[in-house]
Amino acid sequence: AAAHPETISALVLSSPWFLSRAKVSRLEQALAPVLAVIAPRLQVKSGIPPEICTRDAERIALDQKDPLRCQTATPRWFVECTRAAAECRTRVAFPEGLPALFLVAGTDHLVDPEATRAVFDRIGHGDKRFKLYPEKYHEIFNDPGREEVFAEILDWLRAHGLAPQAD
Numbered sequence: 001a002a003a004h005p006e007t008i009s010a011l012v013l014s015s016p017w018f019l020s021r022a023k024v025s026r027l028e029q030a031l032a033p034v035l036a037v038i039a040p041r042l043q044v045k046s047g048i049p050p051e052i053c054t055r056d057a058e059r060i061a062l063d064q065k066d067p068l069r070c071q072t073a074t075p076r077w078f079v080e081c082t083r084a085a086a087e088c089r090t091r092v093a094f095p096e097g098l099p100a101l102f103l104v105a106g107t108d109h110l111v112d113p114e115a116t117r118a119v120f121d122r123i124g125h126g127d128k129r130f131k132l133y134p135e136k137y138h139e140i141f142n143d144p145g146r147e148e149v150f151a152e153i154l155d156w157l158r159a160h161g162l163a164p165q166a167d
Contacts, residue, residue, distance in 0.1 A: 039075060040074060054137050089115060105140050108136075
């Protein structure tokens with residue numbers, strides 16, 4: 001968005017990763033930069049079970065059976081995502097006047113909602129909205145009550161002239 005603001009009409013962010021809450025040991029954190037250089041494609045189990053992503057039992061069962069569900073990460077991915085998240089938290093400026101909707105899971109086991117709030121607070125213009133869903137897990141589009149989230153997005157897009165008005 002910052003690099004090409006002319007191509008984006010608005011931002012809708014769903015539990016964005018500005019700071020991780022995932023349990024990564026100190027040893028893994030220390031080894032990751034080394035492995036990112038010598039074995040960047042090494043597949044490591046992510047340790048992220050679907051139960052910490054959503055409270056929807058049906059969705060969890062589908063995820064557990066999905067052969068395409070990603071259950072690994074690479075050292076390079078970890079290092080680059082951590083670096084990018086830190087840069088977003090501290091340096092990236094949102095384009096002036098670009099509307100922004102932050103949808104944040106309050107019971108997120110993967111990302112820190114307070115870090116997301118801090119990034120939101122750094123946006124200098126007033127056309128922004130922060131919506132916290134205290135009980136929701138990380139995947140707010142797959143969590144119970146997702147219809148409320150979809151309605152929030154649609155209402156916000158309509159208010160900004162970016163979606164057709166309801167009949």
